[in-house]
Amino acid sequence: MLNSVIVVDDEAPIREAVEQWLSLSGFEVRLFSRAEECLAQVPEHFPGVILSDVRMPGMDGLQLLAELQRRDRDLPVILLTGHGDVPMAVDAMRDGAYDFLEKPFTPETLLGSLRRALEKRALVLENRALHERADNRSRLDATLLGMSPTMQTVRRQVLDLSQLPVNVLIRGETGSGKEMVARCLHDFGPRADKPFVAVNCAAIPEQLFEAELFGHESGAFTGAQGKRIGKLEYAHGGTVFLDEIESMPLAQQVKLLRVIQERRIERLGSNQSIDIDVRIIAATKPDLLDEARAGRFREDLAYRLNIAELRLPPLRERREDIPMLFSHFSRNAAERLGRDAPVLSAEQLSHLLSHDWPGNVRELANAAERQVLGLDGPAAQENPMGQSLVVQQEAFEAHCIRSALRRHRGDIKAVMHELQLPRRTLNEKMQRHGLVREDFLAGDSPTG
Incomplete structure (x- = not known):
């Protein structure tokens, strides 16, 4: 569980008392006498809570709250208020403050508010990490x-x-x-x-x-x-x-x-x-x-x-990826050279799958560019025993579905009709081969 707390208060006795209470309860505490100092040093995605007085010289607690909210709307800020500041603190909570404590407050009251705020902060940061990892996974797939x-x-x-x-x-x-x-x-x-x-x-x-x-x-x-x-x-x-x-x-x-x-x-x-x-x-x-x-x-x-x-x-150990990679490299080369990306025939696909590709992905990319330029076709068949029938069938199936999706711009009904497949079977095969309809809506094939 998170346990970091930043305390901002211009009164040294209050800072020292709060630090003593929190340290004895196992919290990591940093003290600041001015809001400007806090802003300069609070890290991005701070894994904790800000505890701030409202009335301070220079930037006050409400201005500090507004700036922290601008940086991170989910960062919990607890305000410390005098009796006359309660209506102001209530308004601040409507503006995003997590809680306010009226002075004088007891250690139990402070600790209860902090622990609830830290639990909320932990959930927020965990959720952000999960979203970031999902985004990274999608970017890495591409x-x-x-x-x-x-x-x-x-x-x-x-x-x-x-x-x-x-x-x-x-x-x-x-x-x-x-x-x-x-x-x-x-x-x-x-x-x-x-x-x-x-x-x-x-x-x-x-x-x-x-x-x-x-x-x-x-x-x-x-x-x-x-x-x-x-x-x-x-x-x-x-x-x-x-x-x-x-x-x-x-x-x-x-x-x-x-x-x-x-x-x-x-x-x-x-x-x-x-x-x-x-x-x-x-x-x-x-x-x-x-x-x-x-x-x-x-x-x-x-x-x-x-x-x-x-x-x-090496590419020879993942031959089922060859059609996807060749299509990707062909499309990139065609876009760069101002030409149409070629569509592979079954015979050409078989040649691609049969080649050993000693130069691996780099050699495959060169072969795709040469085909776009019309200099030659895919590599000739050199090792017909280099892959199993299952691998060849899977790769050919993925290529056929990908080509149909590209031709029909993602129209699933048209693809079903052309390939004579029921909807459920087509969906299962698309999922197995990592094909997503939305990638073909503009007539482009997916990149990963």
Whole structure:
């Protein structure tokens, strides 16, 4: 249960008495003598209650109430009033105050009002968190596309890990979407309004690696003109994404390990330590512990990076997502290039499902763009034994329903007639394949 209380009163004896009562009852108390000080320091989504006197020099309690209501209409504010202020306090309750207490009041009266207000605040914040999580889930569904069980698991893991202050290691093949997942871990977490800095460890020459990550002072080495802020320092408060971390030189791995342990850096050419607050998300294709056993990676750093691991499945392990992804990429390419998005034939769909896609999602996106440009069709069939009949049937069924919904602009009766399906069967199949009628009303297919 929440137990935070902010007390605002210009009279020191009252502040001290209230603090003593509340502290003995297990509350966390902050005191302010002026309303302006309270406004400057009360955090957004404050998990508690404001207890304020009405009559104070400068901004009074009613003005404080009005400003707090403007910021958060559900924040409970209890007013402390003298006898002559009761009618005014009653009016304030109509304007949003939670309660008022007439001076002098007993500790029991104060505690009863506070506990009721805190219970209400807890319900409000819990409800907000549930709505925010539902909104995030919808946004994530539209970003990390796919209805396969493996992708549903990935999205659940991303939502959970985005809220936790831990380093994450993302494992996946080339083109499987590691940077997009890293970006989602940042965007859906509490660091979303801070920098997201992506570093491709394989693309930085070894002799420039330290300066790139840690920055340098003027004259630190030949050609170092002026001070430069490194990637880690620039990302303060946010996230650093280290892609292809297995390519980081061993000498720099030692320094990165120290940064993770001590939360501070030193620029090249400087003896001054700088405190930083960054979350590290790393991505790799090989197993870092295998790399460590081969002497190419530090084992202690591998454990530090891999507090939580996210494995991204290759496209060949989630073939049922291929039609949805290809349609999405085709539509995006068509819009960008000013062309019509092609509709796949059954033969083309079979070819898509049969290909192994060694380049994964990135290769699929390129294939979709080439088809929009008319350069070639989907990939030729190379591995007809690569997927089960059930997977092919499910993917083909989803594609047929999606195409019919697009052609008929979401007209369910027309789709039922074309596919010769009863309403209940069509509804069940649409639900299983993640198809929503509203996404097709304007003639567009869904994005996730």
